[in-house]
Amino acid sequence: xxxxxxxxxxxxxxxxxxxxxxxxxxxxxxxxxxxxxxxxxxxxxxxxxxxxxxxxxxxxxxxxxxxxxxxxxxxxxxxxxxxxxxxxxxxxxxxxxxxxxxxxxxxxxxxxxxxxxxxxxxxxxxxxxxxxxxxxxxxxxxxxxxxxxxxxxxxxxxxxxxxxxxxxxxxxxxxxxxxxxxxxxxxxxxxxxxxxxxxxxxxxxxxxxxxxxxxxxxxxxxxxxxxxxxxxxxxxxxxxxxxxxxxxxxxxxxxxxxxxxxxxxxxxxxxxxxxxxxxxxxxxxxxxxxxxxxxxxxxxxxxxxxxxxxxxxxxxxxxxxxxxxxxxxxxxxxxxxxxxxxxxxxxxxxxxxxxxxxxxxxxxxxxxxxxxxxxxxxxxxxxxxxx
Numbered sequence: 465x466x467x468x469x470x471x472x473x474x475x476x477x478x479x480x481x482x483x484x485x486x487x488x489x490x491x492x493x494x495x496x497x498x499x500x501x502x503x504x505x506x507x508x509x510x511x512x513x514x515x516x517x518x519x520x521x522x523x524x525x526x527x528x529x530x531x532x533x534x535x536x537x538x539x540x541x542x543x544x545x546x547x548x549x550x551x552x553x554x555x556x557x558x559x560x561x562x563x564x565x566x567x568x569x570x571x572x573x574x575x576x577x578x579x580x581x582x583x584x585x586x587x588x589x590x591x592x593x594x595x596x597x598x599x600x601x602x603x604x605x606x607x608x609x610x611x612x613x614x615x616x617x618x619x620x621x622x623x624x625x626x627x628x629x630x631x632x633x634x635x636x637x638x639x640x641x642x643x644x645x646x647x648x649x650x651x652x653x654x655x656x657x658x659x660x661x662x663x664x665x666x667x668x669x670x671x672x673x674x675x676x677x678x679x680x681x682x683x684x685x686x687x688x689x690x691x692x693x694x695x696x697x698x699x700x701x702x703x704x705x706x707x708x709x710x711x712x713x714x715x716x717x718x719x720x721x722x723x724x725x726x727x728x729x730x731x732x733x734x735x736x737x738x739x740x741x742x743x744x745x746x747x748x749x750x751x752x753x754x755x756x757x758x759x760x761x762x763x764x765x766x767x768x769x770x771x772x773x774x775x776x777x778x779x780x781x782x783x784x785x786x787x788x789x790x791x792x793x794x795x796x797x798x799x800x801x802x803x804x805x806x807x808x809x810x811x812x813x814x815x816x817x818x819x820x821x822x823x824x825x826x827x828x829x830x831x832x833x834x835x836x837x838x839x840x841x842x843x844x845x846x847x848x849x850x851x
Contacts, residue, residue, distance in 0.1 A: 467781060467835045468842055471582060478838060479831045481505070482574035483556040486829070489545030489563040489570075492604040493520045498543045498573070502597045505577050509584040519610030523597040526619060527583045530851050535591035537848050538616075538624040538807070539841055540800060541576035542569045542601035551825035567822050568629040571829030571837070573597060578834065579841035591849030594619045605761070607799040616806055623770060624809040625844060626800040627837060631822060633815035635832045638778040638840070639791035640812040642771040646764035647696070647724040648731050649797025650757060654679060654742045658751040660715030672717035673706045675751045679719060680704070682745045686737045691730060698724035698795050699734065724795040726763055735759075761797040767808035774810040777844045781836060814840070
């Protein structure tokens with residue numbers, strides 16, 4: 465069964481919702497307008513139960529099918545934007561300076577709302593669909609916050625599914641794989657203390673700029689020489705702060721960055737070696753390094769059976785040749801991993817076409833993808849719980 469006709473007919477309406485959300489981006493847990501927008505739509509659709517304030521600002525809608533065999537499936541979309549100045553020049557561009565939907569969460573929210581509208585009208589399933597609208601995916605662990613509020617047990621969710629748009633993948637296509645599909649995402653802070661002094665007398669100082677540069681270079685050798693070449697890992701330093709003028713060698717410097725991995729043992733190795741390398745290089749130069757390593761999002765691990773099921777649904781919507789069953793894992797992080805640690809389920813990528821990359825100021829969600837993503841959600845519910 466390809467794209468659902470009724471969904472295709474409503475694509476323009478869903479697009480209007482998406483563009484409204486795009487114009488009013490909100491960050492992390494401060495998604496009050498977005499959450500109110502979602503709750504109002506769900507109420508208008510006739511959801512059987514709507515609960516707000518889960519995980520601070522999350523929204524959950526409950527939709528019962530024509531019959532109730534006791535099966536409950538959860539569908540999750542994220543609502544938050546990013547602290548980026550938009551550079552698209554679109555008529556519906558962000559109206560809030562410094563905030564932008566640069567990851568497509570506006571599209572994710574709109575598509576799940578479209579699916580909820582259809583499911584409320586048709587009820588062509590035997591069981592319960594729970595639509596989950598989550599805040600703070602972008603670094604705030606909103607998924608964990610919703611779990612900590614008891615969401616899964618409260619709504620008796622047995623399986624949970626997620627989806628994310630993917631620039632470079634053609635519109636109307638999907639990609640998925642069993643097992644690890646997105647990386648664990650960890651944070652690192654390295655505080656360097658040297659000996660400050662006059663820039664013209666470097667021999668009387670311990671230059672934290674030089675030490676920091678040496679640490680950055682040395683950290684890259686962890687992946688090159690400590691991680692098995694057949695494994696996956698990333699160490700990236702993305703912030704280097706030191707000094708405040710041109711004639712003073714700074715006493716302190718700060719490095720920040722991220723580590724990514726797909727295996728628990730590699731994650732352990734990265735944590736150990738980042739600390740050893742940073743402290744060792746600092747000591748070699750006569751400085752000191754204080755390292756803090758924070759484990760954030762776990763690896764996104766797709767359940768094999770749930771992946772096979774999601775794959776079959778995607779093939780019904782897109783066609784056999786437009787679904788990749790062996791997608792290459794992505795080293796980006798995704799807090800849907802917390803939900804998959806608690807319930808079987810699967811995370812799938814949906815084509816966004818030839819657009820700017822995620823987190824880029826020129827990115828825009830491709831509205832042509834809306835009928836495919838919305839139909840996927842509807843067909844997943846109807847197939848998982850046939851009437």
